[in-house]
Amino acid sequence: MILVKLNQANFEYDIYSLIKAFYPRENVGVTAEDKTYDEPADMVFEITYLPDSVRIAGKGEYSVDEVFAEDYADRIETKNRLKRKLYEILAAHTKQALPWGTLTGIRPTKIPLKMLEAGGSDAQIAAHMRKEYYVSAEKIALSTAIAKRELALLNRLDYENGYSLYIGIPFCPTTCLYCSFPSNPVAAWSGRVDEYLRALEREIEYAADAFLDKHLNTVYIGGGTPTTLEPAQLERLLCKVKGSFSFAHCLEFTVEAGRPDSITKEKLSVLREQGISRISINPQTMKQQTLRTIGRRHTVEQTVESFHMARALGFDNINMDLILGLPGESLEDVESTLKQIQALAPENLTVHSLARKRAARLSIEWEDYKGYQMVNTQEHMDLAMDYAARMGLEPYYLYRQKGMAGNLENVGFAAEGMAGIYNILIMEEKQTIVALGAGSITKRVFMDGQARRCENVKDVAQYIGRIDEMIERKKRLFEDKA
Numbered sequence: 001m002i003l004v005k006l007n008q009a010n011f012e013y014d015i016y017s018l019i020k021a022f023y024p025r026e027n028v029g030v031t032a033e034d035k036t037y038d039e040p041a042d043m044v045f046e047i048t049y050l051p052d053s054v055r056i057a058g059k060g061e062y063s064v065d066e067v068f069a070e071d072y073a074d075r076i077e078t079k080n081r082l083k084r085k086l087y088e089i090l091a092a093h094t095k096q097a098l099p100w101g102t103l104t105g106i107r108p109t110k111i112p113l114k115m116l117e118a119g120g121s122d123a124q125i126a127a128h129m130r131k132e133y134y135v136s137a138e139k140i141a142l143s144t145a146i147a148k149r150e151l152a153l154l155n156r157l158d159y160e161n162g163y164s165l166y167i168g169i170p171f172c173p174t175t176c177l178y179c180s181f182p183s184n185p186v187a188a189w190s191g192r193v194d195e196y197l198r199a200l201e202r203e204i205e206y207a208a209d210a211f212l213d214k215h216l217n218t219v220y221i222g223g224g225t226p227t228t229l230e231p232a233q234l235e236r237l238l239c240k241v242k243g244s245f246s247f248a249h250c251l252e253f254t255v256e257a258g259r260p261d262s263i264t265k266e267k268l269s270v271l272r273e274q275g276i277s278r279i280s281i282n283p284q285t286m287k288q289q290t291l292r293t294i295g296r297r298h299t300v301e302q303t304v305e306s307f308h309m310a311r312a313l314g315f316d317n318i319n320m321d322l323i324l325g326l327p328g329e330s331l332e333d334v335e336s337t338l339k340q341i342q343a344l345a346p347e348n349l350t351v352h353s354l355a356r357k358r359a360a361r362l363s364i365e366w367e368d369y370k371g372y373q374m375v376n377t378q379e380h381m382d383l384a385m386d387y388a389a390r391m392g393l394e395p396y397y398l399y400r401q402k403g404m405a406g407n408l409e410n411v412g413f414a415a416e417g418m419a420g421i422y423n424i425l426i427m428e429e430k431q432t433i434v435a436l437g438a439g440s441i442t443k444r445v446f447m448d449g450q451a452r453r454c455e456n457v458k459d460v461a462q463y464i465g466r467i468d469e470m471i472e473r474k475k476r477l478f479e480d481k482a
């Protein structure tokens with residue numbers, strides 16, 4: 001265990017995240033209290049905030065004692081200086097450089113995006129990201145290229161009058177090993193899905209009424225797995241959405257079909273008839289053995305069949321999600337998956353780095369899986385980039401999560417004109433997203449860039465029973481002038 005003792009509570013989470021990025025498999029404790037941990041610490045740091053300086057002292061493996069001047073005039077600057085100094089110590093000791101440097105947040109593209117909006121040049125962005133955050137040349141180039149594409153796509157939106165709609169279907173055929181989303185086994189809930197839809201319809205009615213004067217720009221139905229709904233239920237939901245909102249300003253309508261074991265021709269036909277412009281069919285891997293390990297009860301053949309079925313029905317914008325760093329997968333396995341995806345030629349490809357989330361089965365049952373190799377390196381990401389390029393797909397959105405394999409990133413690639421705008425909106429907080437369904441989070445974005453949120457309860461039964469309260473929460477969020 002690595003223990004960091006502070007003389008006062010300040011920047012604990014930033015310190016924790018940076019150390020965790022260097023030591024992903026170690027337990028890390030950061031505390032300003034005299035806290036005791038069950039595990040003995042084999043590395044101890046003491047960070048002392050002094051009146052005009054900060055001292056970092058290491059014991060055990062890290063025998064360092066460094067003091068740097070600090071005037072505390074700007075909290076963000078203080079945080080960045082502290083992270084840089086800590087990074088230098090950790091990088092020197094581990095002989096490792098992190099691709100994203102000291103950036104531990106989930107949206108590294110925010111920095112180049114903000115600088116581009118202010119008229120910054122590529123050279124200015126590169127100098128800033130290198131000097132302030134120690135970001136590698138590859139990641140500077142990637143995030144700047146993505147920020148430019150984001151900017152071009154976001155320019156199509158009307159921030160002031162536009163908004164987006166998210167609808168969550170929190171049911172799945174089975175629960176994947178790494179899942180941290182609202183997901184419930186559909187078999188156990190099949191008797192109450194209609195009740196769930198009724199509650200959703202109440203929220204849809206509220207949103208349609210409250211946003212009557214605004215322009216609906218994008219719609220995303222995710223989850224969970226929306227195609228766990230029966231064809232008639234899917235039709236009921238889509239007809240309700242189509243009948244409740246004006247689609248005159250809508251740029252895209254995505255349904256995340258997701259799991260191939262939930263997709264049928266009948267369901268795809270319903271999506272097609274209702275004018276869905278973009279769907280996702282997510283293999284995660286094309287290696288059968290891994291699918292079994294991660295608890296996805298579908299076959300590689302089902303993925304291929306679903307894809308061909310969607311094509312035959314006329315879907316011309318299909319996304320496929322992959323995860324790198326899955327248990328037991330080698331670089332050759334990843335390449336084999338990418339080759340099979342290339343043969344299908346989707347218009348969108350989203351490449352995730354496996355993230356170990358606290359609530360996921362992977363963390364809860366960690367003892368059973370920690371013997372597996374779960375590797376994701378820059379080489380894996382480069383391979384994915386290379387295949388995406390061969391498919392004619394360009395990177396257009398990027399985000400990071402806590403506990404990601406290899407401390408890398410998730411990247412969305414798309415063919416020209418096929419990018420999912422909603423994916424950028426959810427990351428960049430540029431437009432209000434009204435989110436309906438259990439576990440969904442509504443985000444109200446103000447014109448000055450500030451955002452405020454309100455959450456729906458995650459538990460499906462609670463959501464159904466407390467639907468009036470969920471609507472009230474949104475009313476309060478949107479009526480509040482502040």
Ligand code: SF4
Binds near residue numbers: 172173175180223
């Ligand atoms: S399909 Fe997605 S939402 Fe459903 S269990 Fe798997 S990761 Fe979770």
